[in-house]
Amino acid sequence: MAFLAIDAGSAAQVPLSMLVIFASAKLLAEVFERLGQPGIVGEILAGVIVGPHVLGWMAPNDVLRILSDLGVMFLLFRVGLEVKPAELMKVGGTAFVVALAGVIVPFLMGWGISAAWGQPRIESIFTGAAMVATSVGITAQVLASRGLLQTRAARVILAAAVIDDVLGLIVLALVSSLARGSISYLDIALTAVLALGFTVFVAKFGARTVRRYMPRVQNNMVLAEGQFALAMTLLFALSLLAIYAGVAAIVGAFLAGMALSEAVDRRVCDLTNGVAELLVPFFLAGVGLHLELSNLTDRSTLMLAGLILAAALVSKFIGCGLGAIGMGRTDALRVAVGMVPRGEVGMVVAQIGLRMGVMAASVYGIVVFMSVATTLIAPPLLKLAFRSAPAAAGPAAAGPEDQGMVRLG
Amino acid sequence: MAFLAIDAGSAAQVPLSMLVIFASAKLLAEVFERLGQPGIVGEILAGVIVGPHVLGWMAPNDVLRILSDLGVMFLLFRVGLEVKPAELMKVGGTAFVVALAGVIVPFLMGWGISAAWGQPRIESIFTGAAMVATSVGITAQVLASRGLLQTRAARVILAAAVIDDVLGLIVLALVSSLARGSISYLDIALTAVLALGFTVFVAKFGARTVRRYMPRVQNNMVLAEGQFALAMTLLFALSLLAIYAGVAAIVGAFLAGMALSEAVDRRVCDLTNGVAELLVPFFLAGVGLHLELSNLTDRSTLMLAGLILAAALVSKFIGCGLGAIGMGRTDALRVAVGMVPRGEVGMVVAQIGLRMGVMAASVYGIVVFMSVATTLIAPPLLKLAFRSAPAAAGPAAAGPEDQGMVRLG
Numbered sequence: 178m179a180f181l182a183i184d185a186g187s188a189a190q191v192p193l194s195m196l197v198i199f200a201s202a203k204l205l206a207e208v209f210e211r212l213g214q215p216g217i218v219g220e221i222l223a224g225v226i227v228g229p230h231v232l233g234w235m236a237p238n239d240v241l242r243i244l245s246d247l248g249v250m251f252l253l254f255r256v257g258l259e260v261k262p263a264e265l266m267k268v269g270g271t272a273f274v275v276a277l278a279g280v281i282v283p284f285l286m287g288w289g290i291s292a293a294w295g296q297p298r299i300e301s302i303f304t305g306a307a308m309v310a311t312s313v314g315i316t317a318q319v320l321a322s323r324g325l326l327q328t329r330a331a332r333v334i335l336a337a338a339v340i341d342d343v344l345g346l347i348v349l350a351l352v353s354s355l356a357r358g359s360i361s362y363l364d365i366a367l368t369a370v371l372a373l374g375f376t377v378f379v380a381k382f383g384a385r386t387v388r389r390y391m392p393r394v395q396n397n398m399v400l401a402e403g404q405f406a407l408a409m410t411l412l413f414a415l416s417l418l419a420i421y422a423g424v425a426a427i428v429g430a431f432l433a434g435m436a437l438s439e440a441v442d443r444r445v446c447d448l449t450n451g452v453a454e455l456l457v458p459f460f461l462a463g464v465g466l467h468l469e470l471s472n473l474t475d476r477s478t479l480m481l482a483g484l485i486l487a488a489a490l491v492s493k494f495i496g497c498g499l500g501a502i503g504m505g506r507t508d509a510l511r512v513a514v515g516m517v518p519r520g521e522v523g524m525v526v527a528q529i530g531l532r533m534g535v536m537a538a539s540v541y542g543i544v545v546f547m548s549v550a551t552t553l554i555a556p557p558l559l560k561l562a563f564r565s566a567p568a569a570a571g572p573a574a575a576g577p578e579d580q581g582m583v584r585l586g
Numbered sequence: 587m588a589f590l591a592i593d594a595g596s597a598a599q600v601p602l603s604m605l606v607i608f609a610s611a612k613l614l615a616e617v618f619e620r621l622g623q624p625g626i627v628g629e630i631l632a633g634v635i636v637g638p639h640v641l642g643w644m645a646p647n648d649v650l651r652i653l654s655d656l657g658v659m660f661l662l663f664r665v666g667l668e669v670k671p672a673e674l675m676k677v678g679g680t681a682f683v684v685a686l687a688g689v690i691v692p693f694l695m696g697w698g699i700s701a702a703w704g705q706p707r708i709e710s711i712f713t714g715a716a717m718v719a720t721s722v723g724i725t726a727q728v729l730a731s732r733g734l735l736q737t738r739a740a741r742v743i744l745a746a747a748v749i750d751d752v753l754g755l756i757v758l759a760l761v762s763s764l765a766r767g768s769i770s771y772l773d774i775a776l777t778a779v780l781a782l783g784f785t786v787f788v789a790k791f792g793a794r795t796v797r798r799y800m801p802r803v804q805n806n807m808v809l810a811e812g813q814f815a816l817a818m819t820l821l822f823a824l825s826l827l828a829i830y831a832g833v834a835a836i837v838g839a840f841l842a843g844m845a846l847s848e849a850v851d852r853r854v855c856d857l858t859n860g861v862a863e864l865l866v867p868f869f870l871a872g873v874g875l876h877l878e879l880s881n882l883t884d885r886s887t888l889m890l891a892g893l894i895l896a897a898a899l900v901s902k903f904i905g906c907g908l909g910a911i912g913m914g915r916t917d918a919l920r921v922a923v924g925m926v927p928r929g930e931v932g933m934v935v936a937q938i939g940l941r942m943g944v945m946a947a948s949v950y951g952i953v954v955f956m957s958v959a960t961t962l963i964a965p966p967l968l969k970l971a972f973r974s975a976p977a978a979a980g981p982a983a984a985g986p987e988d989q990g991m992v993r994l995g
Contacts, residue, residue, distance in 0.1 A: 189829045191655045192838075196822035203815040210808045239648050246600045322810075399619045401731075402863055406612040409864060413605035420598045429601075451860025454811050455818060 194240045195459075198466075201227050202458035215556035217318055220458050222553065224465025237466055241459060248460030249314045249521065250430040251453040254412050256317040256335070257434020258446055259326045262384045265336045265435070268329065272336030275500035279337065279516050280344045282496030283308035286488045291540075294481055299356050300540055303530040306352045307544045308489050309345045312520025313338030314427065314460065315552050319559050320515070328566055330511035333501060335431075337516065339380075342428050343372045349526060356535045368423050375422035376432070379415065383436030387411070391440045405448050408437055425522070464520050468549045472542035482543045489547045490554065493517050511562045518555040523548035603649045604868075607875075610636050611867035624965035626727055629867050631962065633874025646875050650868060655835070657869030658723045658930065660862040662836040663821050665726040665744070666843020667855055668735045671793045674745045674844070677738065681745030684909035688746065688925050689753045691905030692717035695897045700949075703890055708765050709949055712939040715761045716953045717898050718754045721929025722747030723836065723869065724961050728968050729924070737975055739920035742910060744840075746925060748789075751837050752781045758935060765944045777832050784831035785841070788824060792845030796820070800849045814857050817846055834931070873929050877958045881951035891952045898956045899963065902926050920971045927964040932957035 205219030205226070227234040235241075265272075288305030292298065313335065320331045347369045354360040395404055412433040419429025437445070473482055498513030527544035530536030536544075614628030614635070636643040644650075674681075697714030701707065722744065729740045756778045763769040804813055821842040828838025846854070882891055907922035936953035939945030945953075 188655075188835060189826060191652060192659075192822045192825040192829065192835055196819065196826055199815075199822060200819045203809065203819070207807055207809045207812075216809060240652055243600060243649055243652055250601075398616055400612065400616045400625060403616070405860075405863055406608075410605065410609045410612070413601045413608060416601040417598060417605055420601065426597060426601055447856050448860030448863055451814075451857030452864050454814055454857055455861050 191240055197235050198462045199458050202462045217556050218553055220461035221465040224462035225468050228466040230470045244459035245463035248456035249427050252314050252457050253427040253431040254434040255449055255453045257431040258438050260435050261438055262435050268333045268336055272333050275337040275497045276340035278496040278500035279493055280309045283492035286492040290488050299535045302352050303536050306348050307523045307526040309348050310519050310522035311338050311341045311516050312518045312522050315518040315520050316515040319556050330508045333512050334515035342424050346372050346423050356533050372423040379432040387436045387440045405445050408445050469542045469545045472539040478539050482546050485543050486547045486550050489551050514558045514562045518552040519548040520552045600649055606644045607871045608867050611871045626965050627962055629870035630874040633871035634877050637875040639879045653868035654872035657865035658836050659839040661723050661866050662840040663843040664858055664862045666840040667847050669844050670847055671844050677742045677745055681742050684746040684906045685749035687905040687909035688902055689718045692901035695901040699897050708944045711761050712945050715757050716932045716935040718757050719928050719931035720747045720750045720925050721927045721931050724927040724929050725924040728965050739917045742921050743924035751833050755781050755832050765942050781832040788841040796845045796849045814854050817854050878951045878954045881948040887948050891955050894952055895956045895959050898960050923967045923971045927961040928957040929961045
């Protein structure tokens with residue numbers, strides 16, 4: 178049955194990839210929860226363990242990439258559903274300072290260390306750019322799972338992460354032009370205006386528009402689950418527009434959730450939860466799966482990796498902490514820790530550098546290591562920083578003791 | 587920003603594919619429901635319309651293939667959750683006769699017509715084999731959406747479709763060996779035993795095992811949504827084992843759902859519904875998207891296509907109807923109509939024939955046309971056939987008037 182074997186191979190890819198990643202992520206989440214650690218760390222670590230460098234059961238593939246893209250999209254959408262735009266706007270000023278300081282300090286520190294180590298100029302600048310990224314998904318998942326999305330610190334983190342994405346885009350545009358040897362300030366200004374325009378416009382007017390038109394459309398629909406169909410359509414449309422505007426799809430997903438936060442029933446939240454429960458582990462384990470250790474062999478590279486990791490932690494911590502100092506020490510600490518994980522965003526910048534040929538494979542490995550490591554370190558620190566915060570009595574607080582997974586409604 | 591444009595292209599593929607397919611499927615489902623037609627026909631037709639032959643907005647791609655694979659997996663899993671194994675076993679005898687007659691009559695008729703038309707021998711046999719397939723997903727979705735899964739005819743259809751999958755596998759194995767010129771009866775017997783053994787074993791002992799061990803595992807878990815995590819793990823594991831045993835992943839998915847039907851809470855059904863609501867449209871529109879008309883140009887091919895389509899309708903109708911005649915005329919009619927859609931299963935057989943080089947592109951086009959057409963024709967006929975059936979008072983009957991989408995629990 179040669180043809181069956183061949184067909185089984187390709188047909189088996191979907192369930193095989195899903196079984197290995199999902200089951201190992203959930204198993205390790207269970208183990209970590211039992212040890213009193215955030216389950217999310219177990220899920221990321223599951224990717225590292227089944228990945229190429231430990232057990233070698235699973236390598237990144239198309240199925241996992243697509244499910245991971247969808248997973249982080251639904252993660253941010255679900256978080257958006259719990260956040261009212263007005264509340265985010267209120268902390269906009271603080272968030273902007275946090276985001277800006279959280280971009281400048283890591284960028285300069287990464288660049289400086291890399292240059293002092295004797296790396297080429299463009300490579301050093303790219304390393305700095307990769308340190309700018311913030312993976313809001315990781316922090317959002319931790320906060321949502323503990324019912325803390327309604328705290329002031331959580332709102333500042335979410336708003337700052339969105340702004341950070343726009344600033345990161347500008348930094349990346351600048352750095353890439355530098356690498357190509359020609360900077361077009363007009364292009365960069367246009368990029369910035371488009372990205373900022375899209376984000377501010379949707380955040381400001383999205384909810385109002387949805388509240389106004391959604392009930393009308395919905396009341397005229399005969400289709401079952403029509404509201405969910407409308408919500409999904411908005412999610413995909415805004416994710417797509419976000420990409421065309423230059424920001425990440427997840428910014429669009431978050432804005433879509435936020436726009437819908439005051440307009441949808443509990444039923445939509447329940448259905449969304451189902452999708453997120455299934456797909457988020459693929460995003461988390463996917464971060465771990467991409468860990469690339471094959472170039473981290475000699476002592477000098479390892480030392481630089483350690484230094485870059487320390488700088489990644491310290492620079493975001495100092496930058497964002499100082500930016501948020503006006504909120505008081507406790508909240509500033511929380512914001513600072515919440516901005517630490519680089520996750521998939523740091524990796525994307527490194528991949529661009531690698532593809533442009535301005536980043537050596539060893540430096541790529543260092544940046545990916547830094548991205549995964551900050552992502553693993555942040556959740557336990559977040560747990561500590563938010564130790565004294567009571568779970569908010571918002572719609573998310575159905576189970577304040579509920580750890581590891583978000584429950585909405 | 588050349589690099590951004592490039593990145594936007596690949597990053598945009600996921601939300602772009604999802605937006606076009608999901609939104610058009612739901613839009614046409616809404617239109618069809620308003621016209622009093624099954625929404626499912628609109629969803630399949632949406633794939634035809636946005637596909638290469640009408641608007642040309644979307645061609646089959648990896649994202650859509652993976653989401654479609656997952657969609658039909660979750661469709662059958664959700665149906666399985668509503669079916670108790672004992673109830674299926676009770677109709678096993680009738681279902682076997684229905685499946686067998688529904689394999690033999692279409693096979694001989696397809697082969698005969700194709701041979702009489704002057705097609706090569708192997709190609710004719712392959713055409714016959716493609717007519718054997720039954721796409722249970724289409725019928726199951728129609729019945730589930732109308733709360734009819736608990737009717738006797740629905741149970742016979744589900745059981746017969748599972749048996750049909752095993753019989754179809756044996757036919758395909760035979761036909762493929764013929765095409766390669768060497769038949770190993772031992773191999774085919776082993777294939778049959780393995781496929782049959784897996785299906786019967788899981789159907790018979792799956793539910794008992796799950797009822798016994800699931801509560802123990804679950805009560806020891808600290809993870810939130812632990813039951814859903816266990817259910818998903820079983821779903822992926824049985825889908826994978828099904829493929830290794832030679833049957834389709836959806837048979838494993840259906841068996842997983844059935845094994846869990848007496849062991850899971852409503853919460854698991856709700857979360858599963860969310861996934862299915864999102865993904866099933868990708869399966870349905872995906873069937874339409876694969877319609878291949880470019881070889882259906884000359885008169886002779888078109889006539890053969892019409893003839894094959896008529897034979898596909900009549901042969902399943904007669905074969906399955908006669909097989910079910912012991913149930914009385916009304917139920918026999920329902921079963922006969924329910925087994926008509928060929929959907930994705932017919933296409934898979936044609937693809938194997940095409941890849942093995944024994945099926946011409948024009949005949950491939952005919953088989954795909956037949957698969958899509960039977961799938962579009964069956965839902966309205968099903969609606970008619972089940973006109974007089976009251977929606978069962980089972981767990982699915984939360985909304986008996988609820989059309990177009992399944993609601994569980």
